[in-house]
Amino acid sequence: MxxxxxxxxxxxxxxxxxxxxxxxxxxxxxxxxxxxxxxxxxxxxxxxxxxxxxxxxxxxxxxxxxxxxxxxxxxxxxxxxxxxxxxxxxxxxxxxxxxxxxxxxxxxxxxxxxxxxxxxxxxxxxxxxxxTGAQASGEAAVRSRIRTLREEVDRALDLYNAIRHIMEEEPQRAAELEAFLHMAEHDMKDLGRQLQALKAQLDGQEGGPA
The missing domain is CATH 3.40.1530.30 (Uncharacterised family UPF0302, N-terminal domain)
Known part of the structure; x- marks a missing residue:
């Protein structure tokens, strides 16, 4: 990562x-x-x-x-x-x-x-x-969810980087912050899996790479 x-x-x-x-x-x-x-x-x-x-x-x-x-x-x-x-x-x-x-x-x-x-x-x-209208509506919904997930990934990444920065600046708090770091990392991985699944779904609907 x-x-x-x-x-x-x-x-x-x-x-x-x-x-x-x-x-x-x-x-x-x-x-x-x-x-x-x-x-x-x-x-x-x-x-x-x-x-x-x-x-x-x-x-x-x-x-x-x-x-x-x-x-x-x-x-x-x-x-x-x-x-x-x-x-x-x-x-x-x-x-x-x-x-x-x-x-x-x-x-x-x-x-x-x-x-x-x-x-x-x-x-x-x-x-x-x-x-078709139904296909367009379905694709729009998937794209909307992809945009939302990307925003959530960005927020998780910002949190991860913020925690890392604090740990570097205040090493005495490393043990305290380690759990939060793992949580942010887990969230990024989970969101990434969801994002890849939706992109694959969109590929199937549109017949090309997202």
């Missing part, structure tokens, strides 16, 4: 999978070419392309989704549709610039993107990337 080792900041699981990101960028690029007549869609797709690692295509928006967008892309002009709509915690936000301003409050959150389309090629590109 290396208590004083610098900590790495975590990133959303989707950020780690280069192959998936490339597929997402391909779909977003296709969508951009298909929506040139809709400024709101163009602005939003440009933003998503710059944040492709955070994009999660969904069949429907989950109840606990923080950030979301819906695109309507149809070749048949007689099909009524809304070209673009943004959502922040389920609240519709019709202006992409206002949505982006609000989204800045959650720089690590995934963005659920729902696409309604009659474009056969686009549907084919989307199919392998789609996540």
């Amino acid at each position: 290396e208590p004083d080792k610098p900590r790495r900041r975590s990133q959303p699981a989707a950020w780690q999978r280069g192959g998936r990101v490339s597929d997402v960028e391909t779909v977003l690029g296709y969508m951009a070419r298909a929506t040139t007549q809709y400024p709101a869609s163009q602005v939003s797709l440009g933003w998503l392309l710059a944040n492709a690692r955070r994009v999660q295509f969904v069949a429907r928006h989950g109840a606990d989704e923080v950030l979301g967008m819906t695109f309507g892309i149809h070749r048949r002009i007689e099909i009524p549709m809304v070209p673009w709509m943004g959502y922040v915690r389920g609240v519709p936000v019709p202006d992409p610039l206002i949505w982006m301003q609000a989204a800045a409050e959650w720089p690590q959150s995934l963005i659920g993107v729902q696409v309604a389309t009659d474009d056969v090629r686009l549907s084919g590109l989307l199919a392998p990337l789609l996540t």
